[in-house]
Amino acid sequence: MAPKVLVSDKLSETAVQIFRDRGIDVDFLPDLGKDKDKLLEAIGQYDGLAIRSATKVTEKILEAATNLKVVGRAGIGVDNVDIPAASKKGVIVMNTPFGNSITTAEHAIAMMMAAARQIPEANASTHAGKWEKSRFMGVELTAKTLGLIGCGNIGSIVADRAIGLKMKVLAYDPFLSQERADKLGVTKVELDELLPKADFITLHVPMTEKTANILSKDALAKTKKGVRIVNCARGGLVDEEALAELLKSGHVAAAAFDVFAVEPAKENILFNLPNVVCTPHLGASTTEAQENVALQVAEQMSDYLMTGAVTNAINMPSITAEEAKVMGPWIKLAGHVGSFIGQMTDEPIKAINILYDGVASDMNTAALNASAIAGVLKEVIAEVNMVSAPVIAKERGIAISTTTQGKSGIFDGYIKMTVVTDKRERSIAGTVFSDGKPRFIQIKGINIDAEIGEHMLYTTNRDVPGIIGALGAAMGAHGVNIANFTLGRTKAGEDAIALMYLDQPMPAHVVEELEKTGLFQQVRPLEFEIA
Structure with missing residues (x-):
């Protein structure tokens, strides 16, 4: 019997056809996701659920989804899916983490240009028949300094476009290696060096504990007079009240915001300021981006339902069902080992070396690597998962090496990770005891036995x-x-x-x-x- 998929949000007909072409029975009901009662009534008959942001996959929906095996989100955000409940039910949750990158980067560039030339205000004035040519004196981008806060997937695209516009690019990113910076053609700096030098500042970081309010009142006070600030990343990265005061005083010449601390933003302290450009979270809103993520999610879900292949899963490693039974505790251990080092490391990482000893060396080390790397990176990249982690590490110029060896000590096997930065090497090792619980067994070369x-x-x-x-x-x-x-x-x-x-x-x-x-x-x- 063919797997059955429900498309409960607006995906393109081309994406829906992918399911049909792959031998999957698909129901395209793009308005069903808005009606939680009807969705609850229908969901029990489906093996897969393809969504955008309108459908809310709650614990209650998952409880009723007795046949559901996979949820596919066309886009990066999975806030509308109860991930812990899905994991508990054994439902895989997939997303499309890289489908919107170019679109979001282009929006940031467009917002920067709009702020530089006062385009929205000039447009409104001209439509009103005022012809205020002398009022709207802008600035060129050529030869100006752009400060990037975050130089990952989207930030690096912005850097490339800015260099094409003959701008000088400074980049602050704790995970940006010097080799990667050289390849991109950007100058790697600390935040305190970027703030007073940048003519334009644009943010491209996720919202985490470390990045929240990264442009605080104190940080904004260090910026160059006349700076223009663009945020198409996440609301809450900038102190909006402090920014509003600096916009009114003229210290900040202009700002362009696509995201806000509270959304939907029906009111905001930045609204109606003449030197502020605002858009309603349009970063991913292009025809191409919406089509790309729809096609990707249809391909990924079809692959899983027809062949068992797992791609871009939020809550499951790319391993077979047989491997998962044995590897489960070791996958968790690898993530904990990575997370320990990620939380301890504040400087850019050049290399990650992972040693697998004994029984660990006979496992799917690619999956273990992915879990360990995701553990390291999640401290600065909230959306990272086991599939995207190796890709992101490669993009950032982090060298990954893996070594396997036979049983060499008192443990049946262990995982040891060493992270290399310009300043130091830091290592930690862990194992899984017979009770299935992970333990840390060595830190900085000092032997311990610590429950996690x-x-x-x-x-x-x-x-x-x-x-x-x-x-x-x-x-x-x-x-x-x-x-x-x-x-x-x-x-x-x-x-x-x-x-x-x-x-x-x-x-x-x-x-x-x-x-x-x-x-x-x-x-x-x-x-x-x-x-």
């Missing part, structure tokens, strides 16, 4: 008396409960580490209190996805 929890605290120090007491006293004084406490050292009186599994997130003020004791070289809270 959602909330953890990592410290480094000299091996001196008083460390355990200081940590225990600080936690006790602020009501932070320690579930597991692991210590390790090179030798007496030398380098030592502590890794604690906590019952709740580590408060920032407690971290500051520990840092002020002078006992620790590093005090770093860590968070891991355990589910």
